[in-house]
Amino acid sequence: MDDISPIRAKSGTNQEGTSAHNRRVMIEALRLNGALSRADLARATQLTKQAVSNIIEDLESDGLVVALDAVRKGRGQPSTPYRLVPEGAFAIGLHIDRHLTRAVAVDLMGSVLARAEANLPFDEPSKGVEIILELIAGVRRDLAGISAQSEKRLVGLGVAMPGPFGLKDSDDKWMMPAWQKFPLLETLAKGTGLNVGLQNDAAACATAERIVGAAHGVDHAVCLYVGYGIGAGLILNGELYSGGHGNAGEIGMALLAPAGPGSTPLEHRASLASLYQHLGLNPADSDIYEQMNALVLAEDTKMMAWIDGAAHDLRWSVHLIETIFDPQTVILTSGAPEALARRLVEAMHPLLPSIADRPGRMLPRLQLGTTDPWSIALGAAAAPISRAFDPLFSAILKTSPGAA
Amino acid sequence: MDDISPIRAKSGTNQEGTSAHNRRVMIEALRLNGALSRADLARATQLTKQAVSNIIEDLESDGLVVALDAVRKGRGQPSTPYRLVPEGAFAIGLHIDRHLTRAVAVDLMGSVLARAEANLPFDEPSKGVEIILELIAGVRRDLAGISAQSEKRLVGLGVAMPGPFGLKDSDDKWMMPAWQKFPLLETLAKGTGLNVGLQNDAAACATAERIVGAAHGVDHAVCLYVGYGIGAGLILNGELYSGGHGNAGEIGMALLAPAGPGSTPLEHRASLASLYQHLGLNPADSDIYEQMNALVLAEDTKMMAWIDGAAHDLRWSVHLIETIFDPQTVILTSGAPEALARRLVEAMHPLLPSIADRPGRMLPRLQLGTTDPWSIALGAAAAPISRAFDPLFSAILKTSPGAA
DNA sequence: TGCATTAAGTCAACTCGCTTGACTTAATTA
C-alpha cells in the first residue's frame, strides 16, 4: 500500500494486460456457464469471433480448455463447445486451526484431489511448521500420482487461519498469539517454493462458497462462518474484500451493545468456542464432532438453549450485514455438524426486517452453506486459483504478479 | 446485472480500453500529486516515457492538462511538470432533500463555480421537477458565463437524495414516498440532455470527501453522514461501494439491539430528525441552522443530552464499522452546524476498542469531515467526474459508457 | 433432390497503442 516513492499512482497497462484480462474473462465465462462455443464467447464478452478464436487456441494449447463434440442446434454450421480442463491448474490449500491443520490439493474446478490432516502444537509454531511442511509434501506427492504435470501446473499455496492479523501484541486466548508472531508465510514460501497467500478462515469460507458453493456467480454475498470463532467473508463486486489492513469481516470482536452488561463480543455468544464452554465440552476431543451431532439429534436442553441464544445474536448480525452491505444473499457456514448448522439457521427465522426484505428477490436472504470441515482448506486453495485465473482489476496492471 | 442473454460473462477489452485506463491513471496521478513531469509519470505508472509523452500530448490537446514552467532539480535536463486544468471538465450536482433542493456546478478539480437553492414541495414531485429543472438551468447559465466551453465539457448530472431506493411501497415518513415512485432520473435526463446518475446522500458525502476532503487519496474509508437521516458512504478499494441493489450504507434502519425495548433504528436516535423531535424544533424553519448553533454554543441542557445520547450510539456504530470494514479512517460529516458536529465527535471519545486500535496508524480512527451544507451537492457533482476520469475497472471494458 | 438461408469459424490485411533503443537537449559537477 505505502509506496517507497512519494508519488502515488495506479499502474498503467498495455497489450499484455488486455490479453491477460481477456483470457481470464474467457475462463470465468466457461466456469460460470459450463461449456460455450467460440461464437457464444464472442457474443458474451463483446469481443470479435477472431479474437476469441485466437484466445481459445492459446488456452487449448496451454491445456486449460478442451473442445467437446460439435452440437447441431438449428441452421448453420454446428458449434464446437469448449469447457475448462480440471487438470489445467492445481493449488494447495492449508487450513491452520487451534488444534488441527488440514491440507488439500484442488484442481482448476475446485475439486479436492488429495487431503491430509494432523494435530498441531498450539504454542510451538516452529515445530508446527515442520508438521505443516510434511503435510503439504504428502499432499503434493498424492497429487503427483494423479497428474504427472501437477508440479508444473501448481499455481500457489493458500493459507487460511483465524484472524485478525497484525494487531497489537495480545495474549487473548481466542487468538493464537504464538502463531501471530511467527514468520509463517516466509517460512512456508521457502519450504515449498510456492507463492503463498494468507486470508482469515471466514474469507476462505467465502472463497469456497464462491468457487463451488452457494455464492457461485453471485457478485455481492456475505458468508458468515461459525467456527471456533466467528467471522464474515465479504464478496463485493465479485471480489473478496479484505479491508485496509486485511481484517475486514473479523466480526468476532464486535460488541453486541454499546455499553453495559450486554456489551459482549459476538464471539463469546455465537461461536463453537462459546458452545464448548456452555456445554463443558473439550474442543481437543477427537470425537467432538460426533458429540455435538448426538446432542443436536437428541435435542439436548442445554444445546437447544445455546442454539436459541446464538440464533438471537446471529439474526441480528444478519440484519446489520444486510443493512450495511445490501448483499444479494447471506450464507451461513459452519465447522459444526450439518444438523447443528441447520437448526441454527431454522432458529434464526423469522429474520428481522431490513432493506433486504425487498420485492422481486431472486436469492433467499439467508441460506445454509457448506458444513464440510474441509471447506476452509478448499477455500484457501481456491484463492491462488482465483488470483491466477479470475478477471481482476489488478490483473490488467503492469505490476500484476499473477500468471494465467 | 441480469443479462437478457442467458450467458453470464464479463466484457472483454482491447487497445481502446488500455488507452482509456492509462489516460485515467495519468489524470488520477496528477490529481493526487499536484503536478508531475512526464518522467515522473512514467516511473509512477510503470509505463514508458514514450507512452506517457503521447498520452500527455493527447490530454494537453484535449485541454485537460497544461505544462508549467520547467524546473531545475539537480543534473540533467530540467523537467516540465504538468497539472490538471480545472476548466477541463464540468459537472452539475443536485441535492434533493425533504424541504430543500440545491444545485451546484463544479469543475474537474471539484471547485464549486455556481450554486443555487430552492424550496421543494414535499409531496408533489411533478411540480418539484420543474423547480429543479429551472435551478439546473440557472446554474448552467452561470457556468456558461464563467467558461465559454462549459456546455461542451459538461460530463453529467449527479443526483443525491435520501435513500434507500427501490424498497417495497412504504409510507414511512422518514422517506420521501411520493419521490420514490416518481420517474425522476428519466425526467431529468430528458429535461437536461445530460447523463444522469443517482446516489444516496451519504454516498455523495463520501464522494465529496474523496475528491476534496479528508478521504482524498485514501482507498479504504467510511463516511458517516448525520443529516436529516443517517447513512454511511463506503469507499472500498478506492471506489464507492453501492451494494447489490444500490443501498449499501443505509444504516439508518439498523436496529440498535436484536430485540426488546432497545431495538430502535439508529435513525431514531442519531439523526437531525431525532434532534428536532427531541428539542421540539421545526425542520422547515428557515433559521433552523442558527437555532441549532445557538443551542450548542449556549450548552443548552436538552441539546447536550441529545448529543450524549447520539454519541453513545455513534461511538458504537464506529466500532461496528471498524470491525466489519477495517477501514483506514472513519469520517464523520453532518448537515448540522460545525460546532454541533464537533461536540458530537468530542462526545464520541474515547472510542470503543476495535481492530482499528492498531500500532503504526497513519490516520486518526475518527475525524471530523465537512459540515458544509453544500457538500452533498458537491459530492453529487463529483460522481460524474469520477465516472468519467477516475481509473475504474468498468472503464476498461468494451461496454463502458463513460468518456474521458 | 436441390437451392436458399443461417450460423460457426477461418484467413489475411489492417490499425492502434505501447515498447525498444538510439539520439538530442540541457542541466550539474569535476
Add this chain to the structure above:
DNA sequence: TAATTAAGTCAAGCGAGTTGACTTAATGCA
C-alpha cells in the same frame, strides 16, 4: 572544458484485437 546525469524525442517494431470477405456445414422450403 569535458564527463555525467536526466528529460524528453524519433522512428521502427510488435502484439493483440478488428475488419470484411470467405469457407464450411447444417436446416428448411420448394
